Amino acid sequence: MYYKTGDYPELEGLNKKQKNEFVSEAVKLHNKWISLRFYFVIALTFACSFLVAEFEVALSLPDWSAWVIFPIFGLCFYIYLLWEINGAVFQAVSQHANQPNNTP
Numbered sequence: 001m002y003y004k005t006g007d008y009p010e011l012e013g014l015n016k017k018q019k020n021e022f023v024s025e026a027v028k029l030h031n032k033w034i035s036l037r038f039y040f041v042i043a044l045t046f047a048c049s050f051l052v053a054e055f056e057v058a059l060s061l062p063d064w065s066a067w068v069i070f071p072i073f074g075l076c077f078y079i080y081l082l083w084e085i086n087g088a089v090f091q092a093v094s095q096h097a098n099q100p101n102n103t104p
Contacts, residue, residue: 002086010097023089026096031088041080045073 002008011019027034052069055061 001082002090003082005085005089005093008090008093010093022096023093026092027089030092030095034084034088034092037084037088041077045077049073 005011005023006016006019008023011022014022049070052073053066056065056069
């Protein structure tokens with residue numbers, strides 16, 4: 001499991017700037033929907049946060065419930081980021097590295 005894109009084995013021996021450029025180019029060429037998915041998840045997180053806040057008031061939940069519910073949203077967003085890093089982005093970098101003339 002990778003926690004950041006700089007840990008990919010395809011990018012060993014590169015400096016941080018080269019790693020970022022290679023990942024950016026790979027995502028642009030092999031995964032065009034990543035930015036749309038990211039903004040969708042951001043919008044979904046804010047919408048769910050708003051709905052939970054409204055339900056919290058309507059259901060008269062205790063005041064401490066926000067301290068439990070909103071970190072859960074943060075954890076879900078972090079899990080989404082790990083899913084992207086280990087799934088779609090890693091696959092795009094692997095495909096890009098395996099093409100001729102695209103070695104990092």
